[in-house]
Amino acid sequence: MKKSTTVTLQPAQVILSDKRVHGGKNVEKKKTLEFLRSHLRRLFTEILNLFFNHDWVFWLIGLANKRLGVIGSVFLAYPANDEYSDAYTYRWRARTMEWTPRPIGFFWQNGKIGIKFAISASNGQFSDSASKDNLCRLVQRMESLRNLFYAKHKSFAGILPGALFMKRLVKETPEADVTVEVVKQVVRKVKSLEGLSEDTPVIVLGGKGFIGRKVVASLPQDTVYSVDIAGNNGQNVWPSHLQGRPVLLVNISLNSALGQYIHLLWPEVVIVNEVYPEPCMELAQQLKAVGCHCYHVVGVKARALPSFPGGYQGGIPCCAAWQSEKMEALFKRIV
Structure with missing residues (x-):
């Protein structure tokens, strides 16, 4: 029988690393390069919208794609x-695309091309009941774009798939299926890298969420533990009986969730973080102090023009990808 303990979450402590103190010049150089890349990306987006953002252009491309x-x-x-918004477009432009998708680039995955669009609306607006009409128009526009390009799939980033599904604006969520498959791939590979057995227990942070439930369902039920405030009367049920044993902890919750559970971890815990962005330097130092190894899911191996900002080097987000036999999950070790 699985045993659990109700726990209280602790705020994450901030530890200033030596790397940050002594590596100031490198940090400044990195910021300068990112600033330049950001401007080039934004200029590319402006040019793309000037010449490309017209339905008749999409239709012509779609006619060619219908054959090819x-x-x-x-x-x-x-x-x-x-920061993510500034990486793609200027703030004055962002105000004009709150609910209006604008093209921002392309990507290549397993022999197929994806067209990237973006809006400037954010998480809080998607869960607001007053936004349902905007969300409905958004889905209709993306479906129209899919038809114009004669594309097989349309997909949405972040919490949008779950929000749209719960509001019954979409019937399928291929983004969740891809994410689950990627997490399963990374779990298998990390177990192999860390020398963990196949029956090593897996704790899923955010296991009651839209994607978390699917991840939990995809793993062996006798060794998986869901930790989530949802469905537990506001309490987090932690499998404390696993203390001291090798365990794989998968974060499907929020980027801030790992910091809240630091005080419950032990050296034998190996972490797989699926949430964007990757753990910050301070959090990495805290995990290192505990003795935990931590891996971050980058996404799916692919190429993009311009590249996705942040931690997607060499890949694209899981939500942008489509399933194929050659789909390859990308991940990297943080600690």
């Missing part, structure tokens, strides 16, 4: 934060 079949998907992104 090279465009597989249209994908809608939105900013996780202001």
Whole structure:
């Protein structure tokens, strides 16, 4: 029988690393390069919208794609934060695309092309009941774009698939299926890298969420533990009987969730973080102090123009990808 304990979450402590103190010049250089890349990306987006953002252009491309079949998907992104938004477009432009998808680039995955679109609306607006009409128009526009390009798939970033599904604006959520498959791939590979047995227990943070439930259902039920405030009367039920044993902890919750559970971890815990962005330097230092190894799911191996900002080097977000036999999950070790 699975045993559990009700626990109280602790706020994450901030530890200033030596790397940050002594590596100031490297940090400044990195910021300068990212600033330049950001401006180039934004200029590219402006040029793309000037010449490309017309339905008659999409229709012409779609006619060619109807014969060639090279465009597989249209994908809608939105900013996780202001920094992400600034990476793609100027703030004056962002105000004009709150609910209006604008093209921001392309990506290639397993021989097919995806067209990237973006809006500037954010998480809080998607869960607001007053936004249902905007969401409905958004889904209709993405479906229209899919038809114009003769693409097989349309997909949405972040919490949008779950929000749209719960509001019955979409019937399918291929983004969740891809994410589950990627997590399963990474779990298998990390177990192998860490020398963990196949029956190593897996704790899923956010296991009651839209994607979390699917991840939990995809893993062996006798060794998986769901930890989530939802469905537990506001309490987190932690499998404390696993203390000291090798355990794989998969974060499907929020980026901030790991920091709240630091005080419950032990050195034998190996972490797989699926949430964007990757754990920050301070959190990585805390995990290192505990003795935990931590891996971050980058996404799916693919190429993008311009590249996705942040931690997607060499890949694209899971939500942008489509399932195929050659789909390859990308991940990297943080600690």
